[in-house]
Amino acid sequence: MSSPGNFSFAGGGVADAYEDLLVPVLFEPWAHHLLAVQDDWKNKRVLDLATGTGIVARLLAEQVGPAGSVVGADINGEMLSVARQRSAASGHEIEFIESPVHPLNLSDGEFDVVVCQQGFQFFPDRTAAAGEMFRCLKGGGSVVISTWRPVTECGFFGAVCETLESLGEAEISNTMRVPFDFIAGEELARPFEASGFSNVSVENVIKPLEIAGGVEQAVSLAYATPIAPKLRDLPQAAQIQFRDGLTECLRQLTEDGTTMGKMASNLLTARKPV
Ligand SMILES: C[S@@+](CC[C@H](N)C(=O)[O-])C[C@H]1O[C@@H](n2cnc3c(N)ncnc32)[C@H](O)[C@@H]1O
Structure with a gap:
């Protein structure tokens, strides 16, 4: 298994x-899906953990309205700096804090939803992470969590890994696999059940x-991920071989020129008992 530290x-x-390349095509469309699991966000106080940009x-x-509030927390100051700039530019009032998920620098029972x-x-310790989410939620509050499924179920990223491996670049491929190192549904549920959540569903x-x-454009996305510095090195x-190889893989993956296969994600929801 690859290490998250890589x-x-x-x-x-x-x-x-x-923010410029991956968010518009990947994280924003999936964010709409994530938020659709809850029908009423109005007036809620919500924590976006690992908020990134x-x-x-x-x-x-936009959903919680003026009587609600949103806090974004992340361990990475550079991601937060982009988050602050973009949110100020678009007129969103969001409090961003720099903190690891555990210990999470927020008070007990503060949030309606995480x-x-x-x-x-x-997250290095998934049980500790789920425990911190539980601690920060009000009784009756809920969590909504997504994690990618294996890279073989996520066409574009599978193609990146396959191309790197065909060029003998297994180390870079293993790094690209980290976000997709598969957490099976029951494995994802376990830390939440162990922390006291109920109605855990994946x-x-x-x-x-x-x-x-x-x-x-798809080829350029590889250069918007954390493997970019290693690709440029x-x-x-080898860089030309990588671009040519990935281009060929993606041509085979797409049937209409714009759909680069499918992405698959676990979506966990759970509730803190009242
Ligand atoms: C793939 S990005 C997702 C960002 C955002 N949620 C989105 O949908 O665009 C993963 C984020 O997790 C953050 N992260 C990784 N380890 C963390 C930790 N131990 N505590 C808090 N955040 C962490 C990273 O800094 C990064 O911003």
């Missing part, structure tokens, strides 16, 4: 590239990955 969102312009927090701020889109797989959600700019010839 997958860093710090340095190398990763935070800006993440803040896309989920911004969508939440959401975490594609962050849980990076759904397998599948959606196409639509990239309007087609294969060319490859010798020139």
Whole structure:
């Protein structure tokens, strides 16, 4: 299993590239799906854990309205700095705090809902993370968590790993696999059950990955992920081989020029008893 420590969102312009390239095609569409699990966000106080560049927090701020509030927490100051800039520019009032998920620098019983889109797989101690979410929630509050399924079920990222492996770049491929190192449904549920949550349920959600700019834009997405600095460090010839190989893989993956296969995610919901 790859170590989450190998997958860093710090340095190398990763935070800006993440927001400009990955958020519009991947994290924003999935954020809409995540927020659709709850029908009424009005007036709620919500924590967006592992907020990254803040896309989920911004969508939440629109939903909770002026009597609600949103806090975004993340361990990475560079991701938070982009989150603060983009949220201020779009007029969203969100409090961002720099904190690891455990210990989480927030008070007991503060929130109605805790959401975490594609962050849980990076947390070093998943039971401690679920315990912190439980502590910060009010009685009757809920959690909504998503984690990617295996890379073989996530076409574009599977193609990136396959191309790297065919070039003998197993170490970079293993790094790209970190967010997809599979947490099976029951394994995802266990830390939440152990922390006292009830109604723990995990759904397998599948959606196409639509990239309007087609294969060319899709190839550039590899350079918006935390493997980008390692790709840029490859010798020139290997970089060309990577681009050519990935282009070919993606041409085979797409049938209409814009759909790059499917992405699959676990979606967990649970409740803190009153
Ligand atoms: C794939 S990004 C997801 C960001 C955001 N939720 C979104 O949907 O765009 C994962 C985030 O998890 C954060 N993260 C990783 N380990 C963490 C930890 N131990 N505590 C808090 N945040 C962490 C990273 O800094 C990164 O911003």
